Amino acid sequence: xxxxxxxxxxxxxxxxxxxxxxxxxxxxxxxxxxxxxxxxxxxxxxxxxxxxxxxxxxxxxxxxxxxxxxxxxxxxxxxxxxxxxxxxxxxxxxxxxxxxxxxxxxxxxxxxxxxxxxxxxxxxxxxxxxxxxxxxxxxxxxxxxxxxxxxxxxxxxxxxxxxxxxxxxxxxxxxxxxxxxxxxxxxxxxxxxxxxxxxxxxxxxxxxxxxxxxxxxxxxxxxxxxxxxxxxxxxxxxxxxxxxxxxxxxxxxxxxxxxxxxxxxxxxxxxxxxxxxxxxxxxxxxxxxxxxxxxxxxxxx
Numbered sequence: 001x002x003x004x005x006x007x008x009x010x011x012x013x014x015x016x017x018x019x020x021x022x023x024x025x026x027x028x029x030x031x032x033x034x035x036x037x038x039x040x041x042x043x044x045x046x047x048x049x050x051x052x053x054x055x056x057x058x059x060x061x062x063x064x065x066x067x068x069x070x071x072x073x074x075x076x077x078x079x080x081x082x083x084x085x086x087x088x089x090x091x092x093x094x095x096x097x098x099x100x101x102x103x104x105x106x107x108x109x110x111x112x113x114x115x116x117x118x119x120x121x122x123x124x125x126x127x128x129x130x131x132x133x134x135x136x137x138x139x140x141x142x143x144x145x146x147x148x149x150x151x152x153x154x155x156x157x158x159x160x161x162x163x164x165x166x167x168x169x170x171x172x173x174x175x176x177x178x179x180x181x182x183x184x185x186x187x188x189x190x191x192x193x194x195x196x197x198x199x200x201x202x203x204x205x206x207x208x209x210x211x212x213x214x215x216x217x218x219x220x221x222x223x224x225x226x227x228x229x230x231x232x233x234x235x236x237x238x239x240x241x242x243x244x245x246x247x248x249x250x251x252x253x254x255x256x257x258x259x260x261x262x263x264x265x266x267x268x269x270x271x272x273x274x275x276x277x278x279x280x281x282x283x284x285x286x287x288x289x290x291x292x293x294x295x296x297x298x299x300x301x
Contacts, residue, residue, distance in 0.1 A: 005077060007041040008070050009140070010034055011049060015067055018057050026136070075156050078141035079276060093122045095284040098134035100148040102229045103271075106252040107295040114291040115284075122284035131202075138274050145285055146274045147292070149246060151202040158277045162289065163296050165248045167207060167267040168260040170232075172239045176259035183262040186210045195224045195232050195241040203269070207244045210267055233258055246271075251296055271296075 013023035014034070024034040042049050049063035059067065099108060108126065115124055127134075127143065131150060137143035139154060150159055169184055191211050197204035224241060226232050232243045233256040246269045250260055273289060275281070281289070 003041055003044045005074065007037055007044075008074050010037045011041055011063075011066070012070055012074060014038060014050065014057060015059055015063065020057060026132075071155075074140065078139070082141035082144075093282075093284060095122055095124045095282065095288060096127070096142065096144045097124060097285075097288065098127045098129055098137050098143045098146040098148075100131055100134070101128050102249065103147065103251060104128035105230060106255060107292075110295045111288065111291045114294065115288050118291065119284050119287040122282075122287065124284065124288060135274055138276060141276070144275070144282070145288075148271070149203065149248075149269050150272055150274055151206075156277050157274050159272050159274050161270040161272050162293060163248070163271050165246050165269050165271050167210070167244055167263055167269055168247045168249075169263055170236045170243045170245055170249060170258045170260055172236055172242075173257045173259055174239060175242065176261065179261075181261065183264040185264050187212055189244070189263075192221075192223075193241050195226065195235050195243040197229070197232070198225055198227060201227075203246065206267065206269065210263075211244065248296070 010023070010027060010029075013026050014020055017023045017026070020031050020035055020038075024031045027034065029037075038049070045066075047062035047066075048060050049066065051058045051060055104126065105128070108128075112124055112126070115122070127137070129137075131148040134143065134146035134148055135150060135152070135154060135157070138146045138157060147162070149165070153159070169189070171179070189211055191213070194211065196207070199205070199208070224235065226235065229245055229249060232245065233249060233252065235241065236243050236258050237256045244263070247260060248271050249258075275285075
């Protein structure tokens with residue numbers, strides 16, 4: 001029997017998404033390449049792991065038996081390889097962190113300078129990436145810690161809030177000057193005016209649970225949808241609409257001329273750190289977290 005860690009990860013991704021298409025996107029593979037890899041894995045162990053149909057991809061009895069064992073193997077091997085890599089390069093203390101782009105493009109340079117001064121023997125390597133990829137990197141050991149607004153709990157991961165945040169309304173400076181600054185009730189929002197994230201984004205799903213339903217009018221223009229908060233803030237600044245987003249957008253400072261207005265009732269969306277459970281924070285990570293908190297407090301309006 002001969003199989004690879006890559007095949008195990010491919011099996012786990014397909015099992016998680018019940019879809020070769022979504023799993024291939026997560027792993028940055030083609031669907032055909034992932035299908036071939038899973039077939040090779042099935043041949044190597046002599047068992048069929050998935051029942052494939054045009055509607056769904058379901059685990060077989062063998063797949064369900066293998067699933068917890070494969071997850072444990074990937075978790076343990078990923079963590080061990082990370083430790084061995086660190087041990088083999090004692091001359092360099094490296095901290096690998098994943099940070100969402102909004103924070104990476106705003107206060108992160110300030111954080112890195114402060115962290116370097118506080119812990120000069122540590123080198124911080126930053127990956128600016130989507131929140132889901134950050135959590136995946138912490139799970140497989142390629143990242144020591146991840147930072148963002150995380151929704152899904154994952155076995156083997158520890159999530160801690162860094163600073164409280166909430167959903168707020170972002171308006172252009174000109175629009176804000178014409179409106180009151182008092183908190184705005186959710187039911188008074190105009191859903192047709194909102195610039196939004198894709199409906200598959202967990203932040204947008206949280207927003208949609210509180211925004212009034214769009215009126216059923218055929219001639220309404222389609223909503224403006226963008227994949228990144230940075231793009232949405234730029235569109236709001238230009239007066240193309242308003243948007244609901246996390247209050248930690250204020251950390252971008254004056255990069256975009258937008259005003260943030262509180263919404264009522266408050267909907268929490270805290271900025272957090274995720275690390276592997278059972279692992280103590282290194283001196284480098286402690287310094288990075290302290291510097292991140294300090295930079296966030298300096299940018300608070």
